[in-house]
Amino acid sequence: MKHRGLASIGIVAVCVGALQLACGIGLVKHTVIIAPTEMADSLWQILLGGEFTHAILLTLTNIVLSAVISIAAGFGIGVAIHSVAFLRRGIEPYLASYYAVPTFIFYPVFIVLFGVGSAPIIAITVLLAIVAMITATLNGLDRIPGVLTKTATVLRLSPVRRALLVQLPAASPYLFAGARLSVAYSFIGVIASEFILSGDGLGYAIAYAYNNFDNRTMYGLMLLIIIVVTAVNASFDALDRRLQARLRR
């Protein structure tokens, strides 16, 4: 595992080094991509300057809210669908083809419903992220080993205790995978919405810099997003590995 991690870091280091070299010797024009060192410097100045602090905080807040709503509501809806066979038979085909629908087309509807600001962005992001959690919940509940449920019955647990103390932990690896996907979709949904539809946030700041040929700011902000997403993903990955190791049967 350590070797795999080193190999992954090595690949990134080689790519960054190659880009740095290409920029340094003029193989890549400064108007197209700036050197990684310049991106890092730009990011440092952005963080020190405070000009984008509001945008950064707004975007991160929207991502956290979207993820929390998607995970909580997705789990609740998943449990409800799982418990009513008739409902499941009707809904499952739509869930299977859900990601064929470009959810961003609903943005005008949400503008009408929620007005401008964070609310329509969160709504469209939840629409994008929630189905991953619903699907993972259904999958997780399906895969609870029957013998564990039987054991809970033999131990004479009440239905609530059975759900909380046996079924929920047994389904947790799948629920965690769903939560992880929902967080990833929350990043995509919020930043993409800000980029194309909003007047605030990190996505908008990148679009603004792009439209004004401000490559330094644009790449600095892009680097920030990449660092945050990588850190979040690495944390999830570490948690997932611990969870999988413990729950392996």
Add this chain to the structure above:
Amino acid sequence: MISAEPVANIGEASGTVTARLRGVTRLYGTGSARLHALGPIDLDLRKGEFFSVVGPSGCGKSTLLDVLAGLNPPTDGSAEFEGRPVKGVPDGVGVVFQEDASFPWLTVEANVAFGLQQAGVDAAEVERRVAYALGFMGLRDFRKAYPAQLSGGMRQRVCIARTLVLQPRLILLDEPFGALDQQTRLIMGDELLRLWRETNATVLLITHSLDEAAMLSDRVGVMSARPGLFIELIETGWPKDRDSRIVADPRFGELTGRIWEKLRVETMKHMQSQGMGHS
């Protein structure tokens, strides 16, 4: 050829009866898809006896156990535990399944303590009983380990320990060693006998292994192919302080031979019904 006719009231026994089945029948499905899985079965389990059930695959052995455990009500007939009708899982009944039923998110110690804690037993008593069970099952050194870190045999010990701490008066074992290798099965069998002597519980063991049934049991019930009926009840006559060394006793061979003689006919029937036998 050995007769495979069902024996009426084969299990009726004198003395105190822990569990009693009368006319227990289990059907699955409806209409043309209706499957007659079990019965009608009559059986008395004597207090403190070790009773094993052997039979061909699909003869309803596990269904019989589920009926006694209150996990699966009979379609017809009655099941009683300590004189009271079985409705749901009765207090005093413990079950160990063939599949690994340890909770992988809990340590060995927490797994064993789980049932006691849920039953509201006070912390000091939980600690005392868990420490005893861990020691008894040879799990003391693994109490902080998670099931994923243990072998299949050790995980099954965890499940047995979790049942043992609840001090059940009737222990139902559904092929608990089915997934283990032969040597481990013999050792686990010894431990099971030790546990049985220590607790004085009544044990009903479902098994595919003739050796296991012959070695562990006071009585062996041989079931017919589906629908499962008892076709023979064999008293082994072993002393209570037996262990796996009785496999070297000539009577052990006679016993397994006698069980197999009955079972062979039923197994052939089962294979023919599955299209696996010779025509």
